[in-house]
Amino acid sequence: MSDASNQSDANAVTLTRKDFTSDQEVRWCPGCGDYSVLTAVQLLMPELNIKPENQVFVSGIGCASRFPYYMNTYGIHSIHGRAPAVATGVAVARPDLDVWVITGDGDALSIGGNHFIHALRRNVNMTILLFNNQIYGLTKGQYSPTSEVGKVTKSSPFGSLDYPFNPCSLAIGSEATFVARTHDMDRKHMQEVFRRAHEHRGAAFVEIYQNCNVFNDGAFDGVTAKDKRAEMLIELRHGEPIRFGAENEFGVRLNQFGEAEIVSVAEVGEAALLVHDEHRYDPSTAFALSRLAEQPVSPTPMGVLRAIDRPTYESQVQDQLTAAQERRGPGHLRELIESGAVWDVV
Amino acid sequence: MTEISETNGSPKSLDRVVIRFAGDSGDGMQLVGDRFTDVSAAFGNDLATLPNYPAEIRAPAGTIAGVSSFQVHIADYDIVTPGDIPNLLVAMNPAALKANIADLAPGSAIIANIDAFEPRNLDKAGYEANPLEDGSLDAFRVYPVPMTSLTLEAAKDTGAKPRDAQRSKNFFALGLISWMYTRPVEPVYKWIAERFGKSQIVHDANLCAFKAGYHFGETAELFEHAYEVQPAKLPPGRYRNITGNAATAYGLIAAGQQAKLPLLYASYPITPASDILHELSKHKNFGIRTVQAEDEISAIGIAIGGAFAGHLGVTATSGPGVDLKAEALGLAVSMELPLILIDVQRGGPSTGLPTKTEQADLMLAMYGRHGEAPLPIVSARTPSECFDATFEGARIAIKYRTPVIVLTDGYLANGSEPWLFPDVDALEDISIPFTTEPNHLNPDGSVEFWPYVRDEVTLARPWAIPGTPGLMHRIGGIEKEDGTGNVNYEPANHELMTRLRAEKIARIAADIAPVEVDDPDGNARLLVVGWGSTHGAIQAGARRVRARGHEVATAQLMHVNPFPLNLGEILSRYDRVLVPELNLGQLSRLLRAEYLVDAKSINKVQGLPFLSAEIEAKMMEMLDV
Incomplete structure (x- = not known):
């Protein structure tokens, strides 16, 4: 999500993290993964050469949704699940702005599931950062739509029964044009993925594995802990065969059913590996890749799963307005009112 | 319907007439009603309409549930309702007759498509005998017209298949009614050409059906004469x-x-x-x-x-x-x-x-x-x-x-x-300027933007939009501190903000038009207060009561919250207050709570507007006459 008009003048004063930091005290629990996401975004902003007044952060309800208060930009802390709808209003009204949606697994995928999928399929120009901690934090620890089956929480003392969503699979199934995953333990990776998401024209979806150290501590340790990353994180690089492992000894290939599977490179040979292509218009392969992130712990793709070009919703809205004005001239209220059968009484 | 004059051979003049077109939801009754309305409007009549159709797009054909109707009231003077009682019912099938017959008065006319009154349709409508033949309609003037067969006959040279051609029978009905009420035909020709120009066959079938209906009225010796309703003397201007x-x-x-x-x-x-x-x-x-x-x-x-x-x-x-x-x-x-x-x-x-x-x-x-x-x-x-x-x-x-x-x-x-x-x-200029400058001076001399600093008169807060440098702010649904707009959970601040929000709305009362009372002689003791769409029925009811020599005052609210400042004083001027509403008494409760007035209700929840007769009867009851 970007717009050329938001780039600062070449001779403008260079901005710093401070210019994007509000005067409000950050109130997340000590040790929360949200801090590192906030830092990543605040550090990235000056690098993007954009103006704070042209940024609008829209959030719903949940711990992560306090995020806009900490950004020195325009912001709306809206209501539970509705951020993509409110952000759509901002984006359709003002294509000149950069619109960011901050949401969580409960906010985006449970109460706000409908707005989430429709913002993606419409391709509204916005960057959606989904803080996935697989738990309800603000309401103190109930299972979420991404929690693993059998999770024991206050609301599921005998284990949760609900089968979880895979957020990236859901996004791809919702016709998203940009889908990526990152995690809160790697600030550089986050910044790079956020930068790509911001550059994308259209709805850009980023799932962030985010640790809730109070209610779901270590949920992603199995894949994001430093000593696990080599064998558990599958770094996606466009145009390259998908490989991972301490010695790059593993890879991903598509089997006869079109499913992505983990293979030993020594056994199948490098030529058999899937070469990652972010720009494949058909979503099937990206979907297959997204399925690799099986719960509770399996090798998990990180980075950009899908990035394709499709006209943004608001640009098409604008095109229709322009075309109508060219065809019929600007609207004239009196002519409109007097259209159709009229008569005069004298 | 007052019959004003009659001259041999020429149309009989009426001051007003209420016509109801009724048929199956697939019969095109709304379309015919719309056409008749537009023609009458352009002719200069005052008018009011009442479309009434089922929620189902195509309820089972021929059943009561599937009946769709369109009532139009045209007059040569200013009217305020679609009319209580149809003077003429056009019934395209038995179900349409059955669903609407109760609304007619003795002497009302019925034009029935006799082709549709066959055993299957009669059965679907729940008629054991054909009402056109069993004498049950003797109180009415009934004109059986074979609309379907005449439409098929008229369209036989257009190339339309019979199954399609019979669908034009609504235009036959429109043609017949257009003759009956001396409506200009050119606007209908023009509309048919515009609407169906792309399909010659459909265009021709509808046009032939319309003309056939018109000529049928002219030549069949079924009707004594046509009627006319002169243009209304409305205030000058373009309509x-x-x-x-x-x-x-x-x-x-x-x-x-x-x-x-x-x-x-x-x-x-x-x-x-x-x-x-x-x-x-x-x-x-x-x-x-x-x-x-x-x-x-x-x-x-x-x-x-x-x-x-x-x-x-x-x-x-x-x-x-x-x-x-x-x-x-x-x-x-x-x-x-x-x-x-x-x-x-x-x-x-x-x-x-x-x-x-x-x-x-x-x-x-x-x-x-x-x-x-x-x-x-x-x-x-x-x-x-x-x-x-x-x-x-x-x-x-x-x-x-x-x-x-x-x-x-x-x-x-x-x-x-x-x-x-x-x-x-x-039209009033209702624009306001966006805020573009900081609005708060800090003790150290620096300035900043506070989103909840209020205008002293309106209590409105500034509207500063994204893209405005220096005015970045974050707001949402959490309670905000007065002035800064920062998140704030302090007890006293919440009460202050709650009262400020309420006061802001209350102050609008001073910025809206006062209630106007219609009390022609100023002597009425009964005030009828309504809001919204009951206006027409209340006005018509009051006209009837006044025509009977009694006095009644009316006031119809446009602003329901806050109430106009003069409403309390107006209510206190009258001995009795009547509140007609299409609910079980909602405005009346607000009036009672706000003004401690003993407002009486008349309520109706049938999915239909009030009849003026219903309002009239309640007014008469309240007047003790």
């Missing part, structure tokens, strides 16, 4: 016929123009509000952005986002949609942004009566949100006044930075009347 929903759409366009704001309209399809979306979607050359949202909540969310970004954010819906939008309305109350929500009321609760009218959302509009969340409510009293009510709603929303609910209803939305054009050049 068109308009429905409430079209007037609402135009009101929004006018508001955007006079507010110098782009219009962002988001809604989810719902009966009977969808036509507003349809109308606005046509006028993109006005720069109107329309979004068909994924649901009702999204629609208001999009409007709120647009408002934050500096557009005139609007959403429209009906009752079920208002339920769903409640939480977001509260957000708009808390964010103090301009927003317009139009509620085209229909029968409830739940899905209720989707295509029928009701006024039962007043309490929902007043109180249908958690917490103390007051907002202004404006209602429209006639179809054309939907233009003014919407414009007024926008004026208040923008000036006071508040969501406003505009209440119309199914009767206004689909009903139509002649509309004397407003002087668009004289």
